[in-house]
Amino acid sequence: GDSVTQMEGPVTLSEEAFLTINCTYTATGYPSLFWYVQYPGEGLQLLLKATKADDKGSNKGFEATYRKETTSFHLEKGSVQVSDSAVYFCALSGGDYKLSFGAGTTVTVRA
Amino acid sequence: DTGVSQNPRHKITKRGQNVTFRCDPISEHNRLYWYRQTLGQGPEFLTYFQNEAQLEKSRLLSDRFSAERPKGSFSTLEIQRTEQGDSAMYLCASSLGAGGINEQFFGPGTRLTVL
Numbered sequence: 001g002d003s004v005t006q007m008e009g010p011v012t013l014s015e016e017a018f019l020t021i022n023c024t025y026t027a028t029g030y031p032s033l034f035w036y037v038q039y040p041g042e043g044l045q046l047l048l049k050a051t052k053a054d055d056k057g058s059n060k061g062f063e064a065t066y067r068k069e070t071t072s073f074h075l076e077k078g079s080v081q082v083s084d085s086a087v088y089f090c091a092l093s094g095g096d097y098k099l100s101f102g103a104g105t106t107v108t109v110r111a
Numbered sequence: 112d113t114g115v116s117q118n119p120r121h122k123i124t125k126r127g128q129n130v131t132f133r134c135d136p137i138s139e140h141n142r143l144y145w146y147r148q149t150l151g152q153g154p155e156f157l158t159y160f161q162n163e164a165q166l167e168k169s170r171l172l173s174d175r176f177s178a179e180r181p182k183g184s185f186s187t188l189e190i191q192r193t194e195q196g197d198s199a200m201y202l203c204a205s206s207l208g209a210g211g212i213n214e215q216f217f218g219p220g221t222r223l224t225v226l
Contacts, residue, residue, distance in 0.1 A: 004153075032213060044154070044202065044217040089153050093213045098144065098167065099204075101153030 002027040006090045006102035013080055013109050021075040021105045023064075023090035031092040033057075033066050033073040034099070038087040047075075047088070080109045113137075115218035117203050123224045124193055131189045132221045136205030143186050144215060145178055146202040154202055160186060193225045 007022040025031065035047040035057070048057030053068035062077045073090060090102040116135045124130050136143045141162050146154035157176070158168045162183040171177070175193075180186040190197055200222050204215040 034214075036217075043219040044204075046214060046216070049214060091153070093215075097142065097159060097206075097213055098156040098170075099146075099154070099213075099215060100156070103151070104153050 002031065002092055002094045002100040004090050004092055004100055004102040006088075007105055008103070010106040010108060013107070015081060015109055015111055016079045017109075019075070019077045019080045019084070019107065021088055021090075021107070023073045023075065023102060025071050025073065025090075025092050027071075027092055027094050027100075029095055030068075031094045033064070034091045034093070035062070035064055035073070035075050036089040036091060036101075038089065038104075040086070044089070080107075082109045082111050085109045115203055115205055115216055117201075117218040117221050119221055120219060121222045121224075123226065125226050126193060126195060128193055129189065129191045130193055130223065131187050132201055132203075132223075133185060133187050134203030134218060135185045136203070137216055138184075140205035140207055140216075141183070142206045142213075142215075143180055144204040144206070145186070145188050146204065147172070148200040148202055148220070157188075190223075193223075195225045198223055198225045 003026045032051045034049045036044045037047045048059040050057040050066040056065045064075045087104045089104045091099045118133045144159040145157040148154045160180040175191045178188045200220045202220045203218045206215045
């Protein structure tokens with residue numbers, strides 16, 4: 001079945017550091033890929049998405065590229081801020097519509 | 112657009128009691144999903160509806176779990192004879208469906224604590 005594996009955390013960074021969270025997936029067919037973010041005390045929010053190979057999703061300075069050859073969708077941000085502290089989830093949606101999530105990566109950014 | 116809402120936000124119950132949660136999706140969305148999230152894990156799919164039809168329910172955790180969406184609008188998730196292992200965050204999401212990329216919008220969740 002469909003599954004997502006993402007980098008274990010927690011990750012602690014200083015402000016303006018570069019952030020990468022690795023995500024790889026297993027799926028049949030051509031899934032859509034997503035990154036969701038959960039800020040402290042808040043619900044899940046869609047951060048970015050990509051629907052086909054080589055698509056790049058971007059939002060709020062974050063980027064991720066759908067790499068079919070490596071079955072990956074790594075999340076990157078060039079310069080993090082304290083406000084980026086959150087839990088990040090990689091997810092995929094295959095033909096059966098449900099989202100399959102990774103376990104989440106907790107990111108803490110220190111001033 | 113008020114987003115997906117869920118009630119109650121928190122529920123504390125004693126083992127063996129029944130609980131029911133409500134989800135109101137974004138008004139024009141025809142698909143509605145239920146997920147469960149335990150501490151330190153990503154959400155786990157439970158079931159989903161397209162309009163009033165429940166199209167996938169094999170992932171419901173046991174026969175104590177059931178969900179309805181009687182008029183294709185709001186949905187309820189019921190857990191009968193609760194157990195301590197049912198303690199978790201229960202999330203509802205909705206999407207526009209009809210093909211596309213199935214972008215799901217999540218509610219704030221209902222946190223269940225079973226004593």
